[in-house]
Amino acid sequence: MTRIGLISDIHVDLNTLGGEEVITGFLAAESRRRGLDILLVAGDLAGDYAVSLKTVDRLSAESGARVLFIPGNHDIWNEKHPGLKAWDTYNALLAHPANLARGPVFIEDGWTIVGDLGWYDFAFGDPSFTIEDFERMSYMDRTWQDKIMSIWDRGTLEVHRMFMDRLGQALDAAAGGRILLATHVVQVSEFTVQNPGAMWKYFNAFLGSPEYGELAIKRGVALSVCGHVHHRCRVSKGGTKFVCPCLGYRTEWPARDGRPADAAREIARTLAVYELGENEAIPVPDESASAAS
Ligand SMILES: [Fe+2]
Numbered sequence: 001m002t003r004i005g006l007i008s009d010i011h012v013d014l015n016t017l018g019g020e021e022v023i024t025g026f027l028a029a030e031s032r033r034r035g036l037d038i039l040l041v042a043g044d045l046a047g048d049y050a051v052s053l054k055t056v057d058r059l060s061a062e063s064g065a066r067v068l069f070i071p072g073n074h075d076i077w078n079e080k081h082p083g084l085k086a087w088d089t090y091n092a093l094l095a096h097p098a099n100l101a102r103g104p105v106f107i108e109d110g111w112t113i114v115g116d117l118g119w120y121d122f123a124f125g126d127p128s129f130t131i132e133d134f135e136r137m138s139y140m141d142r143t144w145q146d147k148i149m150s151i152w153d154r155g156t157l158e159v160h161r162m163f164m165d166r167l168g169q170a171l172d173a174a175a176g177g178r179i180l181l182a183t184h185v186v187q188v189s190e191f192t193v194q195n196p197g198a199m200w201k202y203f204n205a206f207l208g209s210p211e212y213g214e215l216a217i218k219r220g221v222a223l224s225v226c227g228h229v230h231h232r233c234r235v236s237k238g239g240t241k242f243v244c245p246c247l248g249y250r251t252e253w254p255a256r257d258g259r260p261a262d263a264a265r266e267i268a269r270t271l272a273v274y275e276l277g278e279n280e281a282i283p284v285p286d287e288s289a290s291a292a293s
């Protein structure tokens with residue numbers, strides 16, 4: 001059976017230690033420790049596509065696993081490359097053979113892995129706001145940074161529709177076997193910010209779309225992974241197992257047992273490992289006491 005590890009939002013350029021990039025080495029070591037055949041990173045590797053690609057190459061060299069990834073919204077940001085549009089950075093990432101957005105990846109045991117960035121359609125936002133309110137991407141003195149750093153050639157809803165179409169086509173090609181679907185954006189309402197205050201009633205709009213989850217269920221996807229919201233959670237619905245394994249920002253990691261956050265420990269806690277079985281994806285718990293402590 002193929003053993004796959006799922007993780008998202010590793011943000012290697014932000015989760016540094018004393019200015020040093022440490023996440024890639026820790027994640028590669030954890031992949032080896034868990035004996036992964038495949039490591040799938042569901043976006044937001046870094047806020048610079050060139051760093052994201054370097055991270056994929058290093059993980060491929062050091063993890064002992066086949067590495068697959070999809071871009072997140074941070075990976076396509078142009079902050080470090082002024083003048084580039086969203087398509088420029090998206091296509092630069094698409095040139096990498098490990099990018100799932102190039103097309104379905106067929107693996108042994110009858111499984112197919114399908115994935116792409118995805119976008120948002122505002123449906124997770126509070127209905128008291130209008131489409132025009134959401135199009136501004138700005139509320140309570142805060143601006144959603146995709147408004148500034150992900151400049152597409154079409155409106156937000158059209159970007160979402162395009163990713164739905166692309167994923168639908170990739171799923172057509174995968175029909176017949178068991179499927180693992182990956183998007184960066186959130187697919188089910190259970191993973192949005194729950195009981196939101198005034199701010200998240202608005203900003204939940206930019207987390208994803210329930211249409212991705214509906215697509216997964218409709219197409220009989222066995223295991224569906226997303227990131228973006230910096231939660232770590234799982235839910236099963238409609239016959240699909242949904243998992244959101246986000247490492248998130250160092251500043252979001254909780255102190256545990258009176259000890260400050262530790263990158264290697266957080267990676268061990270975040271990585272969601274599954275065996276791709278004959279009929280379903282079977283979670284593989286981490287038996288190591290050190291990782292659980
Ligand atoms: Fe993120």
Ligand SMILES: [Fe+2]
Pocket residue numbers: 044072073074184227228229
């Ligand atoms: Fe994100």
